[in-house]
Amino acid sequence: xxxxxxxxxxxxxxxxxxxxxxxxxxxxxxxxxxxxxxxxxxxxxxxxxxxxxxxxxxxxxxxxxxxxxxxxxxxxxxxxxxxxxxxxxxxxxxxxxxxxxxxxxxxxxxxxxxxxxxxxxxxxxxxxxxxxxxxxxxxxxxxxxxxxxxxxxxxxxxxxxxxxxxxxxxxxxxxxxxxxxxxxxxxxxxxxxxxxxxxxxxxxxxxxxxxxxxxxx
Ligand SMILES: [Zn+2]
Numbered sequence: 001x002x003x004x005x006x007x008x009x010x011x012x013x014x015x016x017x018x019x020x021x022x023x024x025x026x027x028x029x030x031x032x033x034x035x036x037x038x039x040x041x042x043x044x045x046x047x048x049x050x051x052x053x054x055x056x057x058x059x060x061x062x063x064x065x066x067x068x069x070x071x072x073x074x075x076x077x078x079x080x081x082x083x084x085x086x087x088x089x090x091x092x093x094x095x096x097x098x099x100x101x102x103x104x105x106x107x108x109x110x111x112x113x114x115x116x117x118x119x120x121x122x123x124x125x126x127x128x129x130x131x132x133x134x135x136x137x138x139x140x141x142x143x144x145x146x147x148x149x150x151x152x153x154x155x156x157x158x159x160x161x162x163x164x165x166x167x168x169x170x171x172x173x174x175x176x177x178x179x180x181x182x183x184x185x186x187x188x189x190x191x192x193x194x195x196x197x198x199x200x201x202x203x204x205x206x207x208x209x210x211x212x213x214x215x216x217x
Contacts (some may be wrong), residue, residue, distance in 0.1 A: 001027045006100070009168065013098035014039055016167035016209065018146050039099065042144065061111050063194045063215045069159050073109055076158035077145040084143065084160040087113035093124040093131055095139045098167060108142045109160040112213040116163070119193040119211075123186060134183050135166030140209065162212035170198075170208035180208035 003026035011032055014020035019042075020035035064072040077083045087110035095103040108116055123136060131137050143160035147153065149172060156162035166181065174180040176198060187197045187208075196212050198205040 001029065003027060007032065010036060010099045012168045013140055016098075016140055016164065016172070017144060018149065036099065060114055060194075063196070063213045065215050066153065069154075069156070069161065069214060073111060073159040073161055076154040077143065077160065078158075079145050081145075083145075084109045084158075086110060086143065086160060089113060089117050091139070092117065092121040093128055093137070095137045098138050098140045103139050106139070106142065106163070107160070108163065109213075112161055115193040115195070115213065119190050119195060122189045122193075126185075134181065134186070135169050136186065138166045138168070140164035140167045156210070156212040156214050161214060162210055164209040165211060167209040172207045172209075174208065175204040175206060176208045178204065180206070182208040 005026060007028045008024060008026035011020055011022070011024050011026070014032070014035045015024065017039060019039045020032065022029070022031040022035075061072055070076065073084060075082060086107050088105045088107045091103050091106055095106075097103060106116070106120075123131060128137075140163075142157065142163045144155065144157040146155050146158060148155040157164075169181040170176075171180070176182060177184075180198070182197060190197050190211050194213055194215075196214055196216050198208040198210055199216065
């Protein structure tokens with residue numbers, strides 16, 4: 001088995017999404033293959049249309065605080081159990097999954113679909129070349145029924161209330177401003193539509209891949 005860069009990139013994405021806990025060695029071993037299969041299955045579930053899919057997005061709500069998420073979004077999704085009330089839309093600019101393949105539709109909680117689509121439409125005006133240069137076409141998913149990394153509570157992803165963008169360059173531990181590459185004007189656009197980008201931990205922000213319809217600051 002030889003190192004393959006595409007496998008390395010896949011491992012980074014899978015690790016970010018909490019499917020993979022092995023080495024980032026670029027080798028397509030059994031752990032990597034199993035993690036990829038699990039994420040693909042989860043992805044099919046989160047993008048599959050259901051008869052309950054609303055035709056129109058709900059009217060807007062203010063982003064809740066972490067403690068109010070279930071009151072606004074309903075209960076967090078659980079593996080093999082209930083899922084949040086989802087809505088689906090075509091990305092306003094070309095996006096691809098970090099693990100490969102074009103993003104045909106973004107599925108998210110129906111309460112955040114309108115502001116998310118509006119924010120991404122604003123980003124589209126920066127042009128595809130600029131978006132690619134900053135890795136903003138690299139989509140790492142929305143709904144994922146899991147706990148927050150390093151915390152005991154549920155992740156915003158379990159409510160389908162957050163997306164991740166360009167995880168390889170906006171890693172969980174990368175500081176911003178600094179190592180994380182998320183452009184300031186993108187943060188500004190998301191904030192304008194009610195989204196929080198990253199978590200404020202101390203003087204600098206981290207986890208800048210994480211774009212959540214949750215008010216934390
Ligand atoms: Zn996230």
